[in-house]
Amino acid sequence: MMKILFLVFFCSLLLTxxxxxxxxxLLDTYQQRLANVLDINPAETPALTLPIYxxxxxxxxxxxxxxxxxLNAYELRQCGLFQLIAERNSVLGKVQDQTRQLRYExxxxxxxxxxxxxxxNTNTLWPQLKDIxxxxxxxxxxxxxNMVFTGQEWRQQFTLGRxxxxxxxxxGYIENLAAFDYLDTLTTTITSHNLSNALTTLxxxxxxxxxxxxxQIHNTQYLGQLFYSIARVTARLNTVTTQLIRHxxxxxxxxxINQQQAQYLRNVFYKYYAKDIQPYLSKLHSxxxxxxxxxxxLYTTLAKHHIQPSSMMTVYARYYFQGELQHQFQQATIxxxxxxxxxxxxxxxxxxxx
Numbered sequence: 001m002m003k004i005l006f007l008v009f010f011c012s013l014l015l016t017x018x019x020x021x022x023x024x025x026l027l028d029t030y031q032q033r034l035a036n037v038l039d040i041n042p043a044e045t046p047a048l049t050l051p052i053y054x055x056x057x058x059x060x061x062x063x064x065x066x067x068x069x070x071l072n073a074y075e076l077r078q079c080g081l082f083q084l085i086a087e088r089n090s091v092l093g094k095v096q097d098q099t100r101q102l103r104y105e106x107x108x109x110x111x112x113x114x115x116x117x118x119x120x121n122t123n124t125l126w127p128q129l130k131d132i133x134x135x136x137x138x139x140x141x142x143x144x145x146n147m148v149f150t151g152q153e154w155r156q157q158f159t160l161g162r163x164x165x166x167x168x169x170x171x172g173y174i175e176n177l178a179a180f181d182y183l184d185t186l187t188t189t190i191t192s193h194n195l196s197n198a199l200t201t202l203x204x205x206x207x208x209x210x211x212x213x214x215x216q217i218h219n220t221q222y223l224g225q226l227f228y229s230i231a232r233v234t235a236r237l238n239t240v241t242t243q244l245i246r247h248x249x250x251x252x253x254x255x256x257i258n259q260q261q262a263q264y265l266r267n268v269f270y271k272y273y274a275k276d277i278q279p280y281l282s283k284l285h286s287x288x289x290x291x292x293x294x295x296x297x298l299y300t301t302l303a304k305h306h307i308q309p310s311s312m313m314t315v316y317a318r319y320y321f322q323g324e325l326q327h328q329f330q331q332a333t334i335x336x337x338x339x340x341x342x343x344x345x346x347x348x349x350x351x352x353x354x
Contacts, residue, residue: 023164023229023280027236030272034240037264038247045239050231051319053158053224054312056150061142061307066135076125079115084108098151099214102143106207109136110199140190141305148183148298149313153214158316161225164232167280172222173287179213180294186210187301223291227320230284230329237332244339253347262347269340281333288326295321 028042035042076082088104096104112133119126148154157176192198251262299317303309309317319325344351 021163022166026167026272026276026280027233030268030277031236031240031243033268033272034244034265037261037268038243038250040243040247043239043243045236048231048235050160050228051312051316052160053155053316054310056155058310058312059146059149059155061145063139063142063146066132066139076115079111079118081108081111081115084111098147099153099210102147103207103210105136105140105143106199106202107204109133109140109195110202110204110207112136113196113199137195138306140195141302142307144183144187144190145302145307147210148302151214153218156221157217157223158320159221159224161221161228163225163228165225165229165284167276170222170283170287172217172220172225175213175216175220176222177287177290177294179217180291180298182209182213184294184297187298191301191305223295226284226288226291227325230288230325233281233284234325234329234332237336241332241336241339248339248342251343251347253343259347262343262349265343266347266349273340285329285333288329292321292323292326296323 031042076085084104084107088108112129116126116129116133119129149158189195189198189202251265253259253262299321343349
């Protein structure tokens with residue numbers, strides 16, 4: 001019985017692994033149909049050479065640990081800081097992930113700010129607390145950087161996918177949009193010139209949203225898939241466009257001329273590109289447009305605060321966050337559409353299905 005179950009499971013894995021990506025199938029079909037009309041062989045799309053996401057060692061910012069002695073910390077019970085420090089020094093507190101580390105730092109600073117206001121500045125602890133507050137404040141951008149770019153749930157979003165997003169399956173978009181919208185606001189608060197005032201806008205519930213968004217994106221790799229999909233579609237469109245242009249003059253149009261070949265091309269355009277591919281491209285573009293400003297702002301804002309990104313991260317950010325990928329995608333789309341506009345004009349085809 002166990003052998004039969006294992007065999008069924010193994011066969012199901014084989015079927016799953018052999019299942020072709022529906023978007024790749026659509027693009028294959030589009031290219032093949034055009035090639036058939038032109039009586040040529042479809043050209044191979046060159047392998048992608050994309051900037052990859054750097055390893056954690058190249059990204060993580062070193063942050064000196066600032067600790068208070070327990071005797072001094074014990075005196076802070078009256079302003080609510082002792083319990084927070086005790087939790088941080090516990091066994092679980094010492095192994096917390098990057099998201100919980102940032103949560104702790106925000107809660108600590110918020111409570112420490114309260115302590116500085118409650119304690120008399122003649123208290124012997126006051127100068128030490130003030131110095132710790134300043135040091136922790138300076139470290140916040142690095143702590144946020146480490147969470148976003150090295151924390152497991154966050155960094156997996158930036159790791160490139162290996163296949164196109166399916167036409168009807170863009171899982172993770174809503175979760176990522178909400179998460180990076182939240183981080184954009186949080187970054188503005190953290191890098192504020194008057195952090196004490198800015199911290200008053202952060203409630204404990206608001207800070208705890210860090211854990212909520214971490215959990216929401218935990219099972220997705222959406223951004224990496226989106227980046228890969230845009231790059232892959234760009235390469236495939238360029239390959240098809242190049243072939244179409246190369247044989248553009250072979251397609252004869254004019255009065256009293258048999259335009260059957262051009263009509264077949266037009267039919268392929270409407271059946272595959274206009275019906276399915278163009279809406280897919282629009283969805284990629286729209287979702288990237290929504291997310292890109294948050295990514296660019298987050299990266300550039302944090303990089304200004306005592307952070308020197310590696311050359312590898314600079315290349316990655318320039319390509320995916322700051323517009324290079326988007327520009328190449330838009331250029332490929334424009335050039336592809338320009339070919340069809342020329343054909344329609346030259347052959348006097350009306351726009352729309354006839």
